[in-house]
Amino acid sequence: MTDVRPLRSRGDRRQARGPAPSVRPAAATRRGDGKRLSSVATAIALLKSFSEEEYEIGVSDLARSLGVAKSTVHRLARTLVSEGLLEQNPETEKYRLGIALFGLGALVRRRMNLSSEARQDLFALRQATGETVQLAILDQAEIMYVYNLESTQAIRVTSDIGVRKPAFCTANGRAILAFQSEEVIAAVIGRGLEPRAPKTDTDPKRLLRLLAEVRARGYATEDEESEAGMRAVAAPIRGAGGQVVGSVGVAGPVQRLTKEALTKLAPLVIRTAHAISARLGHQYRTAF
Numbered sequence: 001m002t003d004v005r006p007l008r009s010r011g012d013r014r015q016a017r018g019p020a021p022s023v024r025p026a027a028a029t030r031r032g033d034g035k036r037l038s039s040v041a042t043a044i045a046l047l048k049s050f051s052e053e054e055y056e057i058g059v060s061d062l063a064r065s066l067g068v069a070k071s072t073v074h075r076l077a078r079t080l081v082s083e084g085l086l087e088q089n090p091e092t093e094k095y096r097l098g099i100a101l102f103g104l105g106a107l108v109r110r111r112m113n114l115s116s117e118a119r120q121d122l123f124a125l126r127q128a129t130g131e132t133v134q135l136a137i138l139d140q141a142e143i144m145y146v147y148n149l150e151s152t153q154a155i156r157v158t159s160d161i162g163v164r165k166p167a168f169c170t171a172n173g174r175a176i177l178a179f180q181s182e183e184v185i186a187a188v189i190g191r192g193l194e195p196r197a198p199k200t201d202t203d204p205k206r207l208l209r210l211l212a213e214v215r216a217r218g219y220a221t222e223d224e225e226s227e228a229g230m231r232a233v234a235a236p237i238r239g240a241g242g243q244v245v246g247s248v249g250v251a252g253p254v255q256r257l258t259k260e261a262l263t264k265l266a267p268l269v270i271r272t273a274h275a276i277s278a279r280l281g282h283q284y285r286t287a288f
Helices: 026-048 059-066 070-082 099-129 171-177 182-190 204-217 259-279
Strands: 086-088 095-097 132-139 142-149 164-166 220-223 230-238 244-253
Touching: 026 059, 026 070, 059 070, 070 086, 099 132, 099 142, 099 244, 099 259, 132 171, 132 230, 142 171, 164 171, 171 182, 171 204, 171 220, 171 230, 171 244, 182 204, 220 259, 230 259, 244 259
Parallel strands: none
Antiparallel strands: 086 095, 132 142, 132 244, 142 164, 220 230, 230 244
16 A cells, blocks of 8 residues: 655765764663653643633742742743743742643634544545545644545655645645735745745745735635645635634645546535535635
């Protein structure tokens, strides 16, 4: 059985020039790794110390509940504050959970809600097309696949839940990105458009024109731009407020998904996106 997959890098086997790197003894390496893991575990326990009843906690109380020194709490708290995972009340000097956790939680809720509402329509789409069906959301400059139904055919596109790809060169990503604000699109371009495959187009002006086409026709396509040997078509999913919250796409090997096949599949993918959007509470003024 052959799957259409991106090639995994085996690394550069060429000999590096210059002085040989220092090698730490194995025991020292294990001690260092153990110390880092201990710090991570303590940081996680620190974050879990907060609750609705104790939404602000001081250093002394945190140190006592965690069984560590105050200096350890100070060090971990400074790091967590710098990442937005904790905030410090300037008046009481106590700590509370940071806004960055809200963003992470919202991402999880959005993924769970979208996946649960879309499941029935995704199964129907795979049955109708016989190809791999993918559900994705946008996370900064990347898309993340939150649900995936693989084709049952021997040669097929495979993908795992949680896999990320650049939004600009994927059908799922373009279907979402086209309906974002100019600021969001500019931020994605500003991060750099790095090629992922021989056919990846990294020209910002052409990307803007392509996104305009996606907005006009209501769906996006991909022709071996994120992965050699694969084509895809995707359409945006809207939430109750009308905002685009994700996309649904069909992906398959170029042998079956010709450019003509993508065009024929587009109306079906759009109808599926509309059906999922309706489940999320969005009402379209006109039916496709």
